[in-house]
Amino acid sequence: MNRDQIIKESKQWLIDGIITEDQREQLIERYPERKRKPLLLTFGAIFIGLGFLTFIASNWSSMDDLIRLSIIIVFLLAFYISGDVVYRKHSKPVGQSLLLIALLIFGAGIFLIGQMYHYTSYTAFPFFVWSLAAYGLWKVSESRTFFIATVVLITIGQMYSGFLFQQYHFWLGALFLIGLGWAVYRQKETELTTLFGVSFIIQSLILVFSEGLDYYWLMILFLLIYLADDLIVKKSQTRVLKTMSIISVFTLHVFGVFLLGYEWVLESSDAAFTFFIVWAVLFVGAVIRAALSSTNYYWVDLVLFVPVFKFPIGDVLSLSLLFIYSLLWLIFGYQTEISRWVNKGTVAFLITTFLAYFQLAWDFMDRSLFFFIGGILLFILSYLLERKRRQVHKGEAK
């Protein structure tokens, strides 16, 4: 129900004497007015920025270097100053959009001037300077547009660094973890935290694959963001970071099921001693945290953080972990009649069963028979699980 509906409905309740005026106001207060997001304006800003860029670009080659330099700087200043004036005196969204254009001009300026003066860079340093500017704007304006801009620039910069130079840019990483980490810790807003988490996971992949680390380090990075959730997310909020971490580590095990059977994977994963030390410290921390938790079931998540890469039957162990994880959530879900857990367990269980079936039956079964039987199995399974789930739902509803 939204605010307008509540206002309308509660009028009738007041007349009928169900609630008092005070209670009505309290009710309405529970549904805060939704703030309109400057989405269209943002897009408008991006389009004008692009128009500016393409216009200049098409006449670019006929201009002298110094003229080009002054064009960039004049536009940069014009947009910053007008953005600041509009932001303070007229409209915040419009002001923000102008400032965003200025930020885009700055970034374009770095690359254009770099091109004009034959700079070549071997790192994502231009992106670091650019995201530093975005971060500065976020600090002075505290408007989420610039938070988003910073996250996006850092993430693109890391991808650029990873794909082109096969390295993780340390300074970008530091700005992300310290600067933005602090920001999400302070703000505790679900949307910003989600964005932070997505970028963290992308950067984990870049770090591990471009720096040539063994892939199981991903588990530690995912465990870190799992633990960070407790610090960053407020009690009543959706545990976005935990959810993302679990989905990521679940996917990691799915890959494990397919790949750990091959010997080359085993051979490549040596020098794991440091990994186990770091892992042990974090894992013990996580266990203690789970033990202190008010709900007795959160330790189930930790099952997925058990590393099984080093064993010759790693694929079977990965699969078993996935099964244990899904079954535990199913069982506890039924016991406590919490349908959220049942849903989680159901989805995980279906995926795992399908994986197991794929892994075991693919090699020696006729293809069409494989899919037929698989389909029928999934139907039966989902029917059984769904029936049970509905029982829980009913139980909850009562």
Next chain:
Amino acid sequence: MKRVWFYTIVVLQVAFLLVMAVGYYAMDQFGETVHLRTAPVDPRDPFYGDYVILNYEVETIPASKWIGSEEVERGEKVFLLLEQEKDLYQLLKASDERIEAKDQQVVMEARMEWHDQTSDGPYSVDLGLGRYYVEENTGGEWEGTDSRIVEVVLAPWGQKKINSIQ
């Protein structure tokens, strides 16, 4: 919004862009000029849109002139010691550790590209001067020559640029 901080950030951005430009012009004043020969290239190859691709002779280091460690990863910094012979600068030796230059010598920084490890093959590095931007649609003039002399300026603060191509 804290205005002072806001304008500090704006000024810093402008300053950054200006320093990029000023550094370039200041090189003419303080830099050292070096002439390098480009390696012969496929005449169809060197022109891409609005820039010419240049490969320098000194970017291919024969194993005999390599004095650094055996295994150097791609993208790592390497140092080339060049010495003047008549008008041109020629490669004396190269390493992944810093080398001191004497009179008539310069050190240029480059990045390791690859090394043919099977045979005692050459080390291939990148000076970062591989692209020379030219005005659009003037590519024709640049095609068809197999070797050129490039005038490069090296600034004491590590920056370098192509001054001209003959």
